[in-house]
Amino acid sequence: MKPPAPTGTRPHTTLSGVPVEPLYEDAGLAPPERPGEYPYTRGIHETMYRGRLWTMRQFAGYGTPEETNRRFHYLLEQGQTGLSIAFDLPTLMGCDADDPLSEGEVGKCGAPVSTIEDMEVLLQGIPLAEVTVSMTINSPAAILWAMYLVAAERHGADWKQVSGTLQNDILKEYIAQKEYLYPPRPSMRLVTDTIEFAARHVPRYNPISISGYHIREAGSTAVQELAFTLRDGVEYVDWAVERGLAIDEFAPRLSFFFNAHNDLFEEVAKYRAARRIWARLMRERYGAQSERSWKLRFHAQTAGCSLTWQQPYNNVARTTVQALAAVLGGAQSLHTNSLDEAYALPGEHAAKIALRTQQVIAHESGVTAAPDPLGGSYFLEHLTAQTERAAVELMERIDAMGGMIAAIERGFPQREIADASYWYQREIEAGGKIVVGVNAFQSGDDQPIEILQIDQTARDRQWEKLKAFRARRSQEQVSRSLDGLKRAAAGPDNTMPFILDAVRAGATLGEMCQALRDVFGSYQESELL
Amino acid sequence: MEQRIRVLVAKPGLDGHDRGAKIIARALRDAGMEVIYTGLRQTPEMIVEAALQEDVQVIGLSILSGAHGAIVPRVLELLRQKEMDDVKVIVGGIVPDEDASELKRLGVAGVFQPGASLNEIVEFVRSLVV
Numbered sequence: 001m002k003p004p005a006p007t008g009t010r011p012h013t014t015l016s017g018v019p020v021e022p023l024y025e026d027a028g029l030a031p032p033e034r035p036g037e038y039p040y041t042r043g044i045h046e047t048m049y050r051g052r053l054w055t056m057r058q059f060a061g062y063g064t065p066e067e068t069n070r071r072f073h074y075l076l077e078q079g080q081t082g083l084s085i086a087f088d089l090p091t092l093m094g095c096d097a098d099d100p101l102s103e104g105e106v107g108k109c110g111a112p113v114s115t116i117e118d119m120e121v122l123l124q125g126i127p128l129a130e131v132t133v134s135m136t137i138n139s140p141a142a143i144l145w146a147m148y149l150v151a152a153e154r155h156g157a158d159w160k161q162v163s164g165t166l167q168n169d170i171l172k173e174y175i176a177q178k179e180y181l182y183p184p185r186p187s188m189r190l191v192t193d194t195i196e197f198a199a200r201h202v203p204r205y206n207p208i209s210i211s212g213y214h215i216r217e218a219g220s221t222a223v224q225e226l227a228f229t230l231r232d233g234v235e236y237v238d239w240a241v242e243r244g245l246a247i248d249e250f251a252p253r254l255s256f257f258f259n260a261h262n263d264l265f266e267e268v269a270k271y272r273a274a275r276r277i278w279a280r281l282m283r284e285r286y287g288a289q290s291e292r293s294w295k296l297r298f299h300a301q302t303a304g305c306s307l308t309w310q311q312p313y314n315n316v317a318r319t320t321v322q323a324l325a326a327v328l329g330g331a332q333s334l335h336t337n338s339l340d341e342a343y344a345l346p347g348e349h350a351a352k353i354a355l356r357t358q359q360v361i362a363h364e365s366g367v368t369a370a371p372d373p374l375g376g377s378y379f380l381e382h383l384t385a386q387t388e389r390a391a392v393e394l395m396e397r398i399d400a401m402g403g404m405i406a407a408i409e410r411g412f413p414q415r416e417i418a419d420a421s422y423w424y425q426r427e428i429e430a431g432g433k434i435v436v437g438v439n440a441f442q443s444g445d446d447q448p449i450e451i452l453q454i455d456q457t458a459r460d461r462q463w464e465k466l467k468a469f470r471a472r473r474s475q476e477q478v479s480r481s482l483d484g485l486k487r488a489a490a491g492p493d494n495t496m497p498f499i500l501d502a503v504r505a506g507a508t509l510g511e512m513c514q515a516l517r518d519v520f521g522s523y524q525e526s527e528l529l
Numbered sequence: 530m531e532q533r534i535r536v537l538v539a540k541p542g543l544d545g546h547d548r549g550a551k552i553i554a555r556a557l558r559d560a561g562m563e564v565i566y567t568g569l570r571q572t573p574e575m576i577v578e579a580a581l582q583e584d585v586q587v588i589g590l591s592i593l594s595g596a597h598g599a600i601v602p603r604v605l606e607l608l609r610q611k612e613m614d615d616v617k618v619i620v621g622g623i624v625p626d627e628d629a630s631e632l633k634r635l636g637v638a639g640v641f642q643p644g645a646s647l648n649e650i651v652e653f654v655r656s657l658v659v
Binding site: 089090092093095101102103104105108109173177178179180217218219305308309310342343344418421422425426429435438439451454524525529 | 542543544545546547548551552554555556558564566568569594595596598599600623625642643644646647648
C-alpha cells in the first residue's frame with residue numbers, strides 16, 4: 001500500500017475549498033458577548049450542555065409502520081431521547097402504498113404511511129407528552145402533521161402540550177432534494193398555513209425545520225449551505241409576515257437543520273456564523289422584540305455523503321469527528337449516521353453504535369463541560385468571520401434577484417450546487433482531496449458487513465391494510481371532505497382545518513395530495529446540467 | 530471522423546437525489562460524448578422511449594433507493610420488446626453485490642457502486658461502443 005503524495009506543495013483549503021493560511025494569530029475577532037447573549041455566536045444558552053445535553057434523535061423508519069414502531073421502542077430503550085420518523089419515498093411523494101408509482105419503493109427508504117391508522121400504529125405506546133417527535137416530510141407535510149395531530153388527539157394528548165418538529169421546508173426541495181409536488185407558490189402557501197396554524201393552535205410545535213442538510217448532501221459548500229438555508233428562512237418569514245402574523249408570534253418556533261461534515265473547524269464556524277446572522281436579521285430586519293425570536297436553534301446530522309462503501313468501519317471514525325463538530329458548534333439535537341449507510345438503511349447493531357457514539361461524546365469526552373469550548377481560537381474566529389461575510393454576500397445576491405423563489409426559478413442555487421459538487425468530485429479524482437479507503441489507503445480486503453434486508457412482503461401487508469381501511473370508511477364523508485379541501489385550497493382560507501377534516505373522515509394521503517394537485521397543478525423543473 | 534457516443538442518463542423511480550446522475554452526465558460530456566439527461570421520476574417506458582427518440586447507444590440508470598430490482602428488469606424487457614437489444618444499459622447507485630450480479634445476469638453491461646471513479650465509468654462506456 002502506498003501513501004498518497006505529500007500535500008506540502010499544494011495550497012491548503014478547507015473541505016469546501018476555502019484557502020487556509022499557514023498560521024492564524026490574534027486579529028481581535030473573538031466575539032465580545034458571552035454564551036447566551038445576543039447575537040449568540042457562542043451559543044443560545046448561558047450554560048449550554050452543563051444545563052442540558054442535546055437531544056439524541058436518530059432518524060428511523062423502514063418496512064411497515066409496525067416494524068418502525070418496534071425500532072422506535074428499541075432506540076428509546078437504548079437511551080435515545082427523541083424520535084425522528086423516516087417516511088418511505090411513496091409517502092414523501094404523496095403516493096399511497098397501492099399507487100402504481102409506488103411499485104418497488106414501499107417501505108424501502110422509510111416507513112409507509114397512507115392513512116391515519118398507519119400513523120397510529122407508528123406511534124403506538126410512545127408517550128407523546130414526554131417524547132418529542134420529528135417528522136421528515138416536506139411536500140405533504142401539512143397532511144402528515146394533520147394525521148399526527150389526530151393521532152395525538154385520540155391518544156388523549158392536548159394540542160397545546162404536543163411538541164415536535166415538522167421538516168416542512170419545501171424551498172430546499174426545489175434547490176436540492178427534489179421531492180416536490182406542487183409549484184413553489186402554492187407550496188409556500190401550504191407551509192404558511194402550517195406556521196399560522198401552529199402559532200394559533202399548537203404553540204409548542206416547531207412547524208418547520210429550515211434545512212441546509214440536503215443542500216450540503218447535494219454537493220454544496222459550507223457557505224452555500226449556510227447562505228441558501230438562511231435565505232430560505234427569510235422567505236418563510238416574509239410569507240408569514242405577509243399573512244398577518246407578528247414576528248414574535250412565530251419566529252421562536254422556527255428551527256433549523258444543518259449538516260455536520262468532515263472539516264471540524266469549518267463546520268463549527270458555520271454554526272457560529274449561522275446564529276450571528278440569524279439573530280441580527282430577526283432583530284434588525286424584522287424588528288423582533290423577543291429574545292426567543294433571535295435565537296437560532298438547530299438539529300444537526302452527520303454527513304451521509306461522506307460515508308464510504310469501501311472499508312465501512314471507517315465510517316464510525318468519520319461520524320465521530322462530524323458529531324464532535326456539531327457539539328462543539330452548539331447543536332440542540334443530533335443524529336449520528338450508522339456505519340452501514342452507504343449500503344442500506346441502518347441495521348440494529350449499526351444503529352446502536354451510532355447512538356453510542358453520541359453517548360461517548362456526551363459522557364466521556366469532556367467537551368460538554370464548558371460552553372463554546374473553541375471560542376477564542378484564532379483559526380476558528382477567523383473562519384467564523386469569513387464564513388459570515390461570504391454567506392451574507394451570497395444572501396444579498398439572492399435578495400437582488402428578487403428573493404429565493406425567483407432565484408430557484410432561474411436555477412441559481414441549483415447551478416451553484418451542481419458546480420460545487422462537480423468540482424469536489426474532480427478534486428477526489430485528481431487526488432487533491434483524500435478519501436481514506438477510496439482514493440488512498442485502499443486495502444482490498446474489506447470485511448463484509450451485515451445489511452438490513454427490507455421484508456419483500458411489506459408492500460403486500462400495506463396493500464391489505466389499505467384495502468380494508470378503504471372498505472370500512474364512509475365514501476360519502478370522504479368525498480365531501482375532499483371537496484371542502486379543494487374549495488379551501490382554491491380560496492384564501494387556511495387549509496389545515498380542512499385537511500384535519502379529511503383525515504378524520506378517512507381520506508388517504510394519496511387522495512388528499514390529488515385533491516390539492518387538482519387545484520395547484522404539479523411542478524417539473526427545467527433540467528440543468 | 531469518429532461518431533460521438535450518445536448516452537442517455539436517466540433517473541427512474543420516485544427518488545430525487547440527482548447529485549450522482551448530474552456528475553456522471555457532466556463527466557461523460559466533458560469526455561466528448563453527447564449526453565441527454567432525462568431529469569427526475571422517469572418510468573421505464575419513458576426511458577426506453579427517450580432512448581429510441583434520441584438514438585443512444587448507452588443508457589445509464591442512477592438508482593439510490595433500492596428500487597433497482599423492480600425498475601431495471603422492466604427497462605431491459607422493454608428494450609427487448611422494441612428490438613433495441615443493441616442499446617447497452619449501465620446502472621450506478623446503491624446496489625448490493627448480490628443484486629449487482631443478478632442485474633448483470635439479466636443483461637446489464639456494468640454496475641457502478643459508491644466510490645467508483647469517473648474515469649473508470651467514462652472508459653467503460655467507451656469500451657461498450659467500439
